[in-house]
Amino acid sequence: FYISEANEIHKMISSLGMEDYVSKKLTLSSVLEVGVETITDANIQTLRNLPWNFLKKLMVLNNTARNTHCTTSMSGDEETQVNLINFTDIFADIENDSNQYINPLDVVTTLFLSSDCLLQQQIMLKMSMCQFALPLLLPDYRNDNCILLQWALREIVKKWRPQSLESCKGFKEENLAVTSMPTISFVRLGNCMLSKSKLLNDVLSLQQQNNFFIHHNMQCGNVPRTISDGLVEICWYLPCGKKNLDAFPEALAITNLRGDAQSKSIQFEFVRKISTAVFVFVESIDKSTYKLLSSIDKSETQYFFILSSQNSKQKVTLDYLKKLAPNLQLEQKHLLRKSNQLNEANFVRKVQETIKDVLKSCSMKTNVEKMAVVARELGIKVDEDDEKCSQARKHAQEITSKIQDIVDYKKKVLPLQGNILKELAQLEKETHRLRKYGNKPIEEYKCDLENKIMKLREKQNQYEPSEGILSFITALVDKSTEERHYFLKWMKFFLDTVARENLSDLRERYKTQYEDSQDHSKELTELDQKIADSSLGLEHFMREIGQIYEAESLLFNKDKLTDAQNQFVHLANVAADLMLEGYPLELINGDASHVPVRWVTDVLKQLKEKIRNNSRIRVITVLGVQSTGKSTLLNTMFGLQFAVSSGRCTRGAFMLLIKVKEDLRETLGCDFLMVIDTEGLKSPELVKLQDSNEHDNELATLVVGLSDITLINMAMENSAEMKNILQIVVHAFLRMTETGKKPNCQFAHQNVGDVSAHDQNMRDRKLLLEQLNEMTKAAAKMEKKDSYSKFSDVMEYDAEKDNWYIPGLWHGIPPMAPVNTGYSENVYELKKSLFGTLKEKKQSSLDILEFIEWVKSL
Numbered sequence: 001f002y003i004s005e006a007n008e009i010h011k012m013i014s015s016l017g018m019e020d021y022v023s024k025k026l027t028l029s030s031v032l033e034v035g036v037e038t039i040t041d042a043n044i045q046t047l048r049n050l051p052w053n054f055l056k057k058l059m060v061l062n063n064t065a066r067n068t069h070c071t072t073s074m075s076g077d078e079e080t081q082v083n084l085i086n087f088t089d090i091f092a093d094i095e096n097d098s099n100q101y102i103n104p105l106d107v108v109t110t111l112f113l114s115s116d117c118l119l120q121q122q123i124m125l126k127m128s129m130c131q132f133a134l135p136l137l138l139p140d141y142r143n144d145n146c147i148l149l150q151w152a153l154r155e156i157v158k159k160w161r162p163q164s165l166e167s168c169k170g171f172k173e174e175n176l177a178v179t180s181m182p183t184i185s186f187v188r189l190g191n192c193m194l195s196k197s198k199l200l201n202d203v204l205s206l207q208q209q210n211n212f213f214i215h216h217n218m219q220c221g222n223v224p225r226t227i228s229d230g231l232v233e234i235c236w237y238l239p240c241g242k243k244n245l246d247a248f249p250e251a252l253a254i255t256n257l258r259g260d261a262q263s264k265s266i267q268f269e270f271v272r273k274i275s276t277a278v279f280v281f282v283e284s285i286d287k288s289t290y291k292l293l294s295s296i297d298k299s300e301t302q303y304f305f306i307l308s309s310q311n312s313k314q315k316v317t318l319d320y321l322k323k324l325a326p327n328l329q330l331e332q333k334h335l336l337r338k339s340n341q342l343n344e345a346n347f348v349r350k351v352q353e354t355i356k357d358v359l360k361s362c363s364m365k366t367n368v369e370k371m372a373v374v375a376r377e378l379g380i381k382v383d384e385d386d387e388k389c390s391q392a393r394k395h396a397q398e399i400t401s402k403i404q405d406i407v408d409y410k411k412k413v414l415p416l417q418g419n420i421l422k423e424l425a426q427l428e429k430e431t432h433r434l435r436k437y438g439n440k441p442i443e444e445y446k447c448d449l450e451n452k453i454m455k456l457r458e459k460q461n462q463y464e465p466s467e468g469i470l471s472f473i474t475a476l477v478d479k480s481t482e483e484r485h486y487f488l489k490w491m492k493f494f495l496d497t498v499a500r501e502n503l504s505d506l507r508e509r510y511k512t513q514y515e516d517s518q519d520h521s522k523e524l525t526e527l528d529q530k531i532a533d534s535s536l537g538l539e540h541f542m543r544e545i546g547q548i549y550e551a552e553s554l555l556f557n558k559d560k561l562t563d564a565q566n567q568f569v570h571l572a573n574v575a576a577d578l579m580l581e582g583y584p585l586e587l588i589n590g591d592a593s594h595v596p597v598r599w600v601t602d603v604l605k606q607l608k609e610k611i612r613n614n615s616r617i618r619v620i621t622v623l624g625v626q627s628t629g630k631s632t633l634l635n636t637m638f639g640l641q642f643a644v645s646s647g648r649c650t651r652g653a654f655m656l657l658i659k660v661k662e663d664l665r666e667t668l669g670c671d672f673l674m675v676i677d678t679e680g681l682k683s684p685e686l687v688k689l690q691d692s693n694e695h696d697n698e699l700a701t702l703v704v705g706l707s708d709i710t711l712i713n714m715a716m717e718n719s720a721e722m723k724n725i726l727q728i729v730v731h732a733f734l735r736m737t738e739t740g741k742k743p744n745c746q747f748a749h750q751n752v753g754d755v756s757a758h759d760q761n762m763r764d765r766k767l768l769l770e771q772l773n774e775m776t777k778a779a780a781k782m783e784k785k786d787s788y789s790k791f792s793d794v795m796e797y798d799a800e801k802d803n804w805y806i807p808g809l810w811h812g813i814p815p816m817a818p819v820n821t822g823y824s825e826n827v828y829e830l831k832k833s834l835f836g837t838l839k840e841k842k843q844s845s846l847d848i849l850e851f852i853e854w855v856k857s858l
Contacts, residue, residue: 009141009226012102013110017048021114022142028119029582031055032639034673035661039832050107051114058123059639060831062824063130063811066104066214104214105228105258112138112149113227117389118485118582120152122641128156131818133212136255136371137232137267137380146230146267148375150368151383153177153234154493157500160815161241163249172251173500175493176236180365183253184355185275187261187268189282189289193308194338196281200256202348203355204237206247210818213256230264232257232271238815245813247352250359253366262292266378273374274366277302277358279336279351284313285320293324300364303328304354306336333357392486395475399468400494406502406534413468414540416460416547417591424456425594429698460551469548472541476574481581488583492538499536506531532591535651537643539586545571546586546599553598572599576606579657584642587855588702590652590679593695595702601852607657608848614671616845617657618838621703623729624713626680629750629809633713634677636824637831642677653678653703668838670845678703681728701732705858706851707743708841709834714749730775733794734783744796744837748830752805761805769799796841804830 013019018026037056044053057065112120112135127134134153137146154177161171172179188196197213204212212235233256239246255275261268272278282289282305296303305321307314324330336354338347372382384390403409411418427449430436437445465473475487510527545568552568579585585603588595608615622630631642638658658673665671681696704710712729733743747768749761772791780788788794806826810817846854 006141006144012106012226013113015047016051016102016107016110017046018051018110018114025116026111026114026119027116027581028122029580029659031059031119032582033659033661034638034664034668036663039664039835047102050102051111054107055111055123058126058130060824060828061126061129061636061819062828063132063818063821065130066132103226103228105231106226108135109138109228109231112152113140116485117151117383117482118489120149120383121155121489122639124149124152125155125641126639128158129819131210131212131235131816133214133233133235133254133256135231136234136368137230137270137375139228139230140381141227146232146380148372148380148382150177150372151386151389153368154489157496158236158238158815160238160251162239162251163241163243163246171241173504175497177368178497179251180367180370181236181251181253182276182359182362182364183255183274183366184358185255185257185271185278187257187271187278187280188259189261189280189292190284190286192281192283194281194306197256199306199348199351200254202344203351204235204247204254204816206245210816212254229259230257230267231259232267240813240815242813248356248359252355252359262289265292266380268292270371270374270378270380272296272301273299273378274371275301276362276364277304277355279304279306281306282317283308285317286313290320290324293320294327296328298327298329302334302358303330304334304336305330306338306351308338388480388483389486392475392479392483393490395471396487396490396494399471400491400498402468403495403498403536406498406536407530410533410536410540413466414544415463415466416544416551417540417589420456420460421547421589421594422592424453425589425592427453427456428594428597454554457551457554460547465548469541469544473545473568473571477570481577485581488538488578491541495537499534502534502536503531506534539652539654542575543586543589543596545575546596549602550596550598553602572602573606575603576610579603579607580610582641582656584654584656584677586652587655587676588653588678588699590699593698595855597856600855604848604852611671611848615848616670617672617674617848617851618668618670618708618845619674619676619706619851620709620711620834621653621676621678621707622711622713623678623700623703624680624711625715628680628713628715630680630711630713631677632809633711633748633750633806633827634675636827638673638675640675651679653699664835668835668845670838674706674851676703676706696728697731700728701735702858704729704732704743705735705741706854708845709744709746709837712745712747714747715751726771727775727779730772730779730791730794731783733791734776734779734785734788742794742796744841745802746830746834746837747803748806749804750806751808758803758805761803765799765803768803772797801833804833806830 010019013022037052044050054065111123115123124134135149136153138149139146154175156176157173158176159171159173186196186200195215197215200213201211201215204210213233234253236251236253237248238251239249243249255271257264257267257271261271261280278301280303285293307317321330321335328334333354336347336350342350372384375382376385384393402413431446431449431453434442434445440448472491476484479487506527510524510531513523513527549568549571575585585600586596587600622634624630634640635642640656640658642654642656653676655674655676658675660668660671660673678699681700710729729745733745752761769791773789776791776794777789780786791797804826807820807822809820809823811820811822812818
C-alpha cells in the first residue's frame with residue numbers, strides 16, 4: 001500500500017514539474033533570477049506553472065499567492081478550469097471524486113521538499129509576513145514519515161506587546177523559534193461537518209479578518225489529498241497591547257493537524273505532547289476513536305471536544321466521553337457544542353473565552369526547539385539534525401558564545417574597525433580632495449598622505465588576527481557551499497540575538513535617562529554613540545576580513561605570502577562566490593564612511609573571472625530618510641533579503657547581484673542587476689555625531705554616481721518631508737554631470753492608500769519639481785555651474801511618470817496584520833516601470849570592470 005501511495009504522490013510531483021528538484025534542490029538564487037515571467041501577468045497554462053506562480057507572488061509579498069487557478073486547453077475549442085482552490089477550507093473532510101482539482105497545500109509541501117536550506121527559510125519568512133500558517137511537520141512520502149522544519153523557521157522575528165506590559169509601554173522583539181509560549185492545537189477525528197480551519201481563522205481574528213489557515217469553498221468540488229496529508233501547520237498569535245483589538249492578551253502558538261488524526265497517529269502523538277490544550281473536532285465517537293483516545297496518558301495537556309448538534313449518534317458519543325472523563329480529566333467546560341440555536345459569532349466567542357481560561361492557568365510553555373526534542377523521541381526527523389547544519393551551528397556557537405559586551409568584543413576581536421579605520425578613511429578622502437595642503441607643494445603633500453596611510457596600514461598589520469576572526473575565515477574557506485550557507489545563517493541568528501538584547505537594554509537606559517534627567521544632552525549623546533557602536537552583524541566580520549585583506553595586499557608581495565596570508569588572499573574569491581549565491585557585499589562602511597576600494601575591487605575582479613563575458617550590469621539604488629522602508633521596498637520588489645528585522649537599521653551601503661535570465665538580457669541590456677541598499681539619510685542616531693552631514697553627502701554622491709536608476713523613498717506623499725535631503729541629492733546629481741552620466745530619478749511616496757493619489761497630488765508634484773529646480777539653481781551656483789537651471793538638466797525626471805504612490809505595508813495593525821495586497825501590487829508595477837526605463841535608457845550598461853573604475857573615481 002505504501003509503495004502504491006508513494007508512486008501516486010511521485011506522479012503528482014511530476015505533474016507539478018518538480019520531480020528533478022526533490023533530489024537536486026531548488027536554490028534561492030535561481031528563484032530570484034529576473035526573467036520575462038517575473039514582469040508579465042500571463043495566465044497559468046499547466047500544472048507545472050503552479051509552483052512557480054506561487055513562488056513569484058510569495059517573493060513579492062502578495063498575499064493572494066494562495067488564490068490562483070490554472071487554465072488548461074482541452075480538445076477542440078473547449079477549456080476547463082483546474083482550480084488551485086481559494087484556500088478556504090483545505091481541512092474540511094471531503095473525498096475526491098474528480099481529477100480536475102489539486103490540493104493547494106500539495107504545491108506548498110512539494111516546494112518545501114524541493115527547496116534547499118536557504119530557500120526554505122525565505123519561503124517561511126515571506127509566508128509569515130503574509131500571515132499564512134507555516135509548515136511545522138512536513139510529510140515526506142519518500143519514507144512514509146515526516147520532518148520537523150526547525151531550521152526553516154529560524155528566520156522569523158516578530159515584535160509584539162503583551163497586555164501585561166501595556167502599563168510600562170514595553171514590547172518584545174524575539175525570534176519565535178526560541179520563544180516559549182502556550183501552544184493550542186486543533187485536530188479532527190473522523191468526518192466532521194464543522195470547518196475547523198474557518199473556525200480557527202475566526203477565533204484568531206478580532207478586528208482584523210485574517211486567513212491564517214486555508215479553507216475551501218464547499219462548492220468547488222472534491223479535492224484529492226495526497227502529498228500534504230498529515231501536515232501540521234503552525235502560526236502565532238501576537239497581541240498589540242490594546243484590549244479592544246487583541247483577541248488574546250498574551251502570545252500563543254497555534255498548531256493544526258491536517259486530515260484525520262486517527263490515520264496520522266505519530267503526528268497526533270506529537271501534537272498532544274507539545275500542547276497546553278488540544279481542541280478535538282469530532283462528529284461522533286465509535287470504538288476505534290474511543291480506543292485511540294483511551295490510550296492517551298495523563299498529562300498537563302487539557303482536552304476540549306467540539307461537537308456538532310447535527311449528530312444522530314450524540315448519545316453514544318456522550319457515553320464514550322463519560323468513560324474518557326477520568327483519564328482526560330474532562331469536565332462540562334471541556335465539551336463545546338455547536339447547536340443550531342448558537343450562531344457562529346457566539347460560538348467563536350465561546351471558543352475564544354475557553355482559550356483565554358486556558359492561558360490564565362497555563363504553566364506549560366514550549367517553543368520550536370523544545371518541539372524538536374519531542375519529535376526526536378517519537379522518531380520524527382528534524383531538519384537541523386543534518387550533519388552539515390549541526391557542524392555549522394557548533395562552529396558559529398564557538399565564535400559567538402564569547403560575546404558578552406559588544407563594544408568590548410569588537411575592540412578585541414575586530415580591532416581594525418575602530419579609530420585606525422576612521423583615520424584611514426579621512427586620509428584616503430583627502431588624497432583625492434587635497435583640501436588641506438596649505439603652502440606645501442601638492443606632490444609633497446600627496447606623498448605625506450601616502451606615507452601616513454602606509455603607517456596606519458602597518459599598524460593594522462601588527463594586529464594578529466583574533467581567534468574569532470580566524471575561525472570565521474576557516475568556516476568560509478574550508479567548508480562546502482551548503483555548510484557555508486548554514487554557517488552564515490547560524491552566525492546571523494546568534495549575532496542578531498545578541499544585538500537585539502544589547503540594543504534593547506541600551507534603549508531602555510536611554511528612555512530612563514531622558515525621563516529622569518533635566519539636562520541630559522551629554523548623557524544622551526554618549527548613549528547615542530553606544531547605540532551606534534553596539535550593532536554587530538555578519539557585515540562586521542566581513543568588514544574585518546576586508547581590512548586584513550587591504551593591509552596584506554598593500555604591504556606584501558603576493559608571491560611571498562605565508563600560508564596564513566595566502567588564506568586571506570583566497571577570501572576575495574569566496575566573497576565573489578557569496579555574491580553569486582545572493583549575499584550582499586558591503587560597499588560603504590557606514591561607521592567610518594569608508595569604501596574598502598582594494599577589497600571591493602578584487603572581489604569584483606574575481607566575480608568577473610567567474611562569469612567571464614556575461615558581466616554587463618545595470619545599477620538600481622535607493623535613497624531616503626531613516627525608517628521609511630527602503631530595505632523592505634527592495635526586498636518586496638526583488639524578493640531579496642536585506643536585513644529589516646534584526647533590531648538595527650541599515651548602516652552604509654550594500655550591493656547585491658540578481659542574475660538576469662537569457663530571455664530578458666537583450667531587453668534590459670545586461671546580464672545582472674546590481675541592487676544597492678543604503679542607510680537612511682538624516683539618521684536621528686547620527687545627527688548629533690560629528691560629520692553627519694558630510695557622511696550623508698558622501699553616501700548620496702557615491703550611490704547616485706553608480707546608478708542607472710535612483711529611487712528616492714519618502715514616507716508620505718507630501719514633498720515637505722524630503723526638503724532635508726533633496727539638497728544633498730541635487731548636489732550629488734549635479735556632480736555627476738562632469739562624468740556625462742545622467743541617472744534616472746524615481747520618487748516612491750509610501751503610505752499613500754488613496755486610489756486617486758496620483759491625481760490628487762498633482763499640486764504636490766508641481767511643488768516638488770519647483771523645489772528641485774530651485775535647489776538645482778542654488779547647488780549650481782555653489783558648484784560654480786550656473787548653466788544648470790533645471791533639475792532635468794542633471795537628472796532624467798518626468799514629474800508625471802516618475803512619481804509612485806504606494807499604500808502602507810500592513811493591512812491593519814501589526815503584529816497580526818498581513819502585508820497589504822495594494823503595497824505588493826503597486827511595488828510590482830513600479831518594478832515593471834523600472835525595467836521599462838532600463839530598456840529605454842540610451843546609455844549602455846557597464847561591464848563589472850568598468851563599474852570598478854566608477855567606484856574608484858567616486
